[in-house]
Amino acid sequence: MHHALPDRRTGRCAVSVRLLRQRSLGRPQLWQPPLPELPKNKTSDWLAKQTDRLLPVHHFLVTFTVPEELRSLLRSNQREGYAAIFACGSETIRDVGSATRSLKGCELGFFGVLHTWGRDPTVYHPHVHFVVPGGGVNKKLDRWQQTAENFLFDHGTACRVYKAKFADHLRELGLYDQVDASVWKKKWIVDIRAVGDGRSVLKYLAPYVHRVAISDNRIVSVDEKT
Template sequence: MARAGLEVADIFRDHGAAWRAANAGHISLDQLKVMSAIERCRTAALGGHVTRCEDCAHEHIAYNSCRNRHCPKCQAGAAKAWLAAREAELLPVRYFHLVFTLPKQVVDIARTNKREIYNLLMRISADTVIKIAADPKHLGARVGITSVLHTWGSAMTHHPHVHMIVPGGGLSADGTKWIACRKNFFLSVRVLSRLYRRLILEELAKLHKAGKLHFFGDHAGLADSAAFEAMLAPLRKIDWVVYAKEPFAGPKAVLAYLSRYTHRIAISSSRLIRFDAHSVTFRAKDYRLNGARRNTTMTLATGEFIRRFLIHVLPKGQHRIRHYGFYGNGNRATNIARIRDLLGAEPPTWKEVGDKDEGDNDPCLRILALPCPCCGGRLIIKGTFEPTQQTRAPPRSTRHAA
């Protein structure tokens, strides 16, 4: 089945029911909710509104979004709103991109301990950067960090890692000056990797001792303290993959990057090529190849595609984007204003992010964010309609008089 505008929702609608029946008892409630949300997103099941174009008078029906953070169709709007809030926080300095990963043995543990391992990954990676940056031997400054958790590789396999965006410098200990790093060098990757490795292993041992890790199947034996320690021992001797990419060329490049990465999910609908009852084919990247041949295609059984998508459903309440250091939520605005004063900089005023058109404040004018499908003009909401009623429970049987 090859068609234009192929979506993950199409796969779920056509084959989700059969997959749920075949895997009954092995699907979490959170995964079921995600499937339901994606299947119903922008359909009559969620209601919607009737719009009219200001330019060509074309009337258009727009259905409501599910707003689920795992839905491919809902992430563009969420990313735009998030970026508008982040615009005023960008500083006129170079930004660096760091990536922290986990070895396979820890990734295997994370499959059944997502909340504990994901929280550990985000917290320890941030602590590592903050501690090394504060050391006078390296930078001697308090830095700011925006961390984004990704749990997938290009083939939708389980690959938890953190993408980190860090300004190239930080505040001095007394907060009286801005300390800039070298032009193309932030912190030593080797030093970061070793401290990160030590802190992760220490915290894993503490979690195991406190009984907060759970093991099943082939890993059930790791519940024993001696077996768990034996598993950790070789990890102390290998290099953990931490790397830094080239610095961004200014704040606009950071916004462009964040718009692609912050609200990304396991696979976007744009990567889908075709699907049928037996398989799904999509675009992927083979990191074993070099140059232009790195882009390739992959075909998975339809059931396996659904399974891989759902292993990336985050635990309820799990925050995927977090801020640390002088970007910490408590004093973020104060710290950023202080840094701008030290740098002698004004807040950014780029019009492409977060600006509103004239008339948007008119309570009588309700404007839809999507453009007119005919001419690209502005759509005005003329009316709304309620969601399709769904049966919540079987009807009660009528009791006959005795």
């Protein structure tokens, strides 16, 4: 089930997802994100709700993006482009995870948030963060299966699968021919990090779910030209 929360003032769209079946990538490192001060109301409500949904296991933060050469195309086709990152990322987690020994036969639950900027809020950089538990339920065997704390599944495989899925998705949308062929020769980036019990990464993500890229306290001056 996918829930998109568009911000019409900024063109930003925060996406929240719950899916039963997935996992993610390799070479994780324990991540300790900066923890910005949290606004009240919607942000704190979101944080409390998602924290309550966390399973009592280790978690991973899996991030999918696109090469810089594709950003212009996505900016011109935001609805389709954002949905493509989300769908292809979700399918990659599901497919690569189902091929991983520790998670064979399992279904995972996860949620994701779409960001359209990075550390520099003036640079358009669409990407989706997925918070994924390190394990899943094997319904056939009626048991919980857990991954190692520092490995969800193979990173290289995830990168290749994600790129192939994105290419197929653009073909379906009729946008593939607008992409320079060199993009498909590049190595695509899928980042995975171990995030402990998941609470710290939720605190990192929460402020961005209901906040614009450039908040009031970042504005130095305003005139008729800027």
